[in-house]
Amino acid sequence: xxxxxxxxxxxxxxxxxxxxxxxxxxxxxxxxxxxxxxxxxxxxxxxxxxxxxxxxxxxxxxxxxxxxxxxxxxxxxxxxxxxxxxxxxxxxxxxxxxxxxxx
Amino acid sequence: xxxxxxxxxxxxxxxxxxxxxxxxxxxxxxxxxxxxxxxxxxxxxxxxxxxxxxxxxxxxxxxxxxxxxxxxxxxxxxxxxxxxxxxxxxxxxxxxxxxxxxxxxxxxxxxxxxxxxxxxxxxxxxxxxxxxxxxxxxxxxxxxxxxxxxxxxxxxxxxxxxxxxxxxxxxxxxxxxxxxxxxxxxxxxxxxxxxxxxxxxxxxxxxxxxxxxxxxxxxxxxxxxxxxxxxxxxxxxxxxxxxxxxxxxxxxxxxxxxxxxxxxxxxxxxxxxxxxxxxxxxxxxxxxxxxxxxxxxxxxxxxxxxxxxxxxxxxxxxxxxxxxxxxxxxxxxxxxxxxxxxxxxxxxxxxxxxxxxxxxxxxxxxxxxxxxxxxxxxxxxxxxxxxxxxxxxxxxxxxxxxxxxxxxxxxxxxxxxxxxxxxxxxxxxxxxxxxxxxxxxxxxxxxxxxxxxxxxxxxxxxxxxxxxxxxxxxxxxxxxxxxxxxxxxxxxxxxxxxxxxxxxxxxxxxxxxxxxxxxxxxxxxxxxxxxxxxxxxxxxxxxxxxxxxxxxxxxxxxxxxxxxxxxxxxxxxxxxxxxxxxxxxxxxxxxxxxxxxxxxxxxxxxxxxxxxxxxxxxxxxxxxxxxxxxxxxxxxxxxxxxxxxxxxxxxxxxxxxxxxxxxxxxxxxxxxxx
Numbered sequence: 217x218x219x220x221x222x223x224x225x226x227x228x229x230x231x232x233x234x235x236x237x238x239x240x241x242x243x244x245x246x247x248x249x250x251x252x253x254x255x256x257x258x259x260x261x262x263x264x265x266x267x268x269x270x271x272x273x274x275x276x277x278x279x280x281x282x283x284x285x286x287x288x289x290x291x292x293x294x295x296x297x298x299x300x301x302x303x304x305x306x307x308x309x310x311x312x313x314x315x316x317x318x319x
Numbered sequence: 320x321x322x323x324x325x326x327x328x329x330x331x332x333x334x335x336x337x338x339x340x341x342x343x344x345x346x347x348x349x350x351x352x353x354x355x356x357x358x359x360x361x362x363x364x365x366x367x368x369x370x371x372x373x374x375x376x377x378x379x380x381x382x383x384x385x386x387x388x389x390x391x392x393x394x395x396x397x398x399x400x401x402x403x404x405x406x407x408x409x410x411x412x413x414x415x416x417x418x419x420x421x422x423x424x425x426x427x428x429x430x431x432x433x434x435x436x437x438x439x440x441x442x443x444x445x446x447x448x449x450x451x452x453x454x455x456x457x458x459x460x461x462x463x464x465x466x467x468x469x470x471x472x473x474x475x476x477x478x479x480x481x482x483x484x485x486x487x488x489x490x491x492x493x494x495x496x497x498x499x500x501x502x503x504x505x506x507x508x509x510x511x512x513x514x515x516x517x518x519x520x521x522x523x524x525x526x527x528x529x530x531x532x533x534x535x536x537x538x539x540x541x542x543x544x545x546x547x548x549x550x551x552x553x554x555x556x557x558x559x560x561x562x563x564x565x566x567x568x569x570x571x572x573x574x575x576x577x578x579x580x581x582x583x584x585x586x587x588x589x590x591x592x593x594x595x596x597x598x599x600x601x602x603x604x605x606x607x608x609x610x611x612x613x614x615x616x617x618x619x620x621x622x623x624x625x626x627x628x629x630x631x632x633x634x635x636x637x638x639x640x641x642x643x644x645x646x647x648x649x650x651x652x653x654x655x656x657x658x659x660x661x662x663x664x665x666x667x668x669x670x671x672x673x674x675x676x677x678x679x680x681x682x683x684x685x686x687x688x689x690x691x692x693x694x695x696x697x698x699x700x701x702x703x704x705x706x707x708x709x710x711x712x713x714x715x716x717x718x719x720x721x722x723x724x725x726x727x728x729x730x731x732x733x734x735x736x737x738x739x740x741x742x743x744x745x746x747x748x749x750x751x752x753x754x755x756x757x758x759x760x761x762x763x764x765x766x767x768x769x770x771x772x773x774x775x776x777x778x779x780x781x782x783x784x785x786x787x788x789x790x791x792x793x794x795x796x797x798x799x800x801x802x803x804x805x806x807x808x809x810x811x812x813x814x815x816x817x818x819x820x821x822x823x824x825x826x827x828x829x830x831x832x833x834x835x836x837x838x839x840x841x842x843x844x845x846x847x848x849x850x851x852x853x854x855x856x857x858x859x860x861x862x863x864x865x866x867x868x869x870x871x872x873x874x875x876x877x878x879x880x881x882x883x884x885x886x887x888x889x890x891x892x893x894x895x896x897x898x899x900x901x902x903x904x905x906x907x908x909x910x911x912x913x914x915x916x917x918x919x920x921x922x923x924x925x926x927x928x929x930x931x932x933x934x935x936x937x938x939x940x941x942x943x944x945x946x947x948x949x950x951x952x953x954x955x956x957x958x959x960x961x962x963x964x965x966x967x968x969x970x971x972x973x974x975x976x977x978x979x980x981x982x983x984x985x986x987x988x989x990x991x992x993x
């Protein structure tokens with residue numbers, strides 16, 4: 217199988233994923249869904265990084281992906297903990313109801 | 320070399336001011352007075368040394384110390400320079416000598432006052448500026464001293480600042496003096512424009528080398544300087560501040576408002592005699608102002624009841640004499656009178672202070688009387704002052720006043736005889752009101768309330784206290800009991816000044832009376848270029864005749880006062896009742912204060928309140944601020960809506976922005992490329 221998948225395909229896929237993530241972030245009200253949409257956007261970015269790294273034959277992009285993954289993992293740990301804490305105190309995950317800091 | 324020490328003369332009092340002004344509050348009173356006295360005694364010593372040096376044979380007539388350029392701009396360079404000639408020497412002697420005596424007196428007089436350290440700090444500050452004033456070699460440095468003494472005067476008049484009247488009197492003095500200072504400033508601007516320099520030597524030389532230069536711009540400069548001098552020396556129309564200045568402590572009245580500061584105007588006119596001699600018109604104005612002020616103030620002085628106010632009006636009147644002398648070109652006579660006046664008026668004020676001290680703050684002569692036996696030292700010293708000011712020979716005032724009257728009589732001024740007559744009448748009035756004060760205070764029945772009870776005494780301090788208000792009554796201090804003679808620290812300066820009031824005039828005994836008129840020869844180097852009227856008459860007949868007339872007039876004043884206030888007390892009141900309108904008019908000082916208030920102060924206040932305060936400040940200044948605030952608020956109320964606190968709306972904006980950037984990058988570039 218010699219025919220390579222063109223870079224454009226990866227980019228389109230990444231763009232689609234990113235747009236889905238943005239749309240979900242803006243529309244959804246459930247905190248976990250929003251959290252997932254952020255992860256989706258991060259991974260869309262990762263995909264572009266890898267695609268370009270492959271295209272230019274450079275490792276910098278791939279290394280960056282690892283960084284993003286590490287950050288995402290840390291974020292997941294902290295974020296989920298916060299979400300659980302919020303749910304325990306407020307018994308809801310609807311972001312419209314979590315507005316204690318708003319005057 | 321003596322000139323190396325010249326700087327110390329003004330700087331030492333300044334050091335005293337710095338010490339007492341900064342840490343004086345914490346120091347004990349003895350230390351405060353030690354600092355103040357030491358830093359005025361040393362300059363007095365230096366001046367005495369200077370005097371010896373410059374009196375010596377072959378000594379230079381002028382000593383000068385010049386600093387590096389003080390102000391140097393294109394076309395104008397001013398050095399920080401001091402100069403000492405014989406005129407300066409006399410002023411220095413008066414300022415440091417009389418100043419030191421008054422400092423000594425103040426130690427006793429102020430002993431029970433609050434703010435002791437503050438008082439002496441201010442006094443030393445005054446000495447500093449006054450010495451700068453007389454030592455200055457340029458108009459600008461003189462002006463520095465001029466303003467500085469005004470500041471010190473303001474601070475000391477308002478020394479009892481908790482009292483409204485004192486605070487107001489201080490403000491009045493300062494503001495009235497500003498009017499004069501305005502004239503002085505304008506004069507300096509004109510001098511810079513005409514001469515390109517403010518140095519006395521430079522300016523006066525430029526005038527001397529040009530004998531044909533008369534009037535014109537010189538008259539303008541001279542008249543503006545006269546305005547300045549009239550402010551500082553309390554002449555018509557700016558004399559109104561001096562009587563009010565009596566709100567200050569009595570030593571202040573003696574030092575600043577009698578002996579030294581108020582004579583600065585006369586000193587300045589004498590210093591600028593080269594300029595004034597070229598402007599007969601300005602000299603005429605000086606003479607007329609002087610004569611008018613002399614008789615006008617004497618009129619008011621005759622009916623005042625406050626002992627210090629009588630002396631204040633008498634000071635205004637005597638300053639009028641000095642102005643008159645300068646106006647007829649007899650600068651020597653003016654300076655001579657300045658010298659003797661410094662002695663006897665300082666003495667009179669200090670003695671009056673001693674009387675007030677004895678009566679625990681009473682200043683109303685109607686509540687005095689019979690004090691001759693109670694306070695003999697004060698009585699005898701004050702008697703010397705009264706005789707001196709009244710112009711009776713051989714006391715000091717006779718010689719100087721007579722010299723002025725004689726010079727007015729023989730002057731080339733077309734009004735000379737009239738000026739002489741006004742001066743003569745004033746002399747009679749002076750004699751009358753001074754002996755009135757003398758009889759009312761020291762003779763006749765005792766009209767004061769004698770408080771032997773300490774408590775009642777304290778109460779009296781509160782009710783009668785006028786400017787002596789904050790006298791502290793210390794229970795353990797028997798000093799406050801009843802009427803008492805002042806302590807030695809006050810009476811010794813009185814005695815010295817009394818001596819000077821007797822013999823001070825002997826330096827100017829005219830040739831007609833067999834003297835040498837030493838002061839005239841002494842001041843010759845300074846005034847020789849001036850066109851001082853030199854009556855080269857060989858016969859002394861007219862001079863002797865005039866002297867006899869003035870003595871007779873003074874004796875007449877004495878006699879009237881004796882009749883009115885000793886022989887038949889109540890005569891004065893009876894006469895006052897015969898002409899109530901006139902009496903009320905004079906009693907109320909011709910309503911000058913009221914007229915000024917109605918014509919100048921009130922319109923100015925209205926203008927300030929309505930136009931400046933209402934329109935400019937309230938409308939434009941406040942309005943622009945309000946408009947700026949409203950604009951910001953209006954705009955921010957729009958922008959504020961973006962910051963809703965809703966995270967998803969932020970994210971939406973973010974996404975929109977990112978999309979916009981993306982669109983611009985993709986499609987915009989092709990547009991820009993064209």
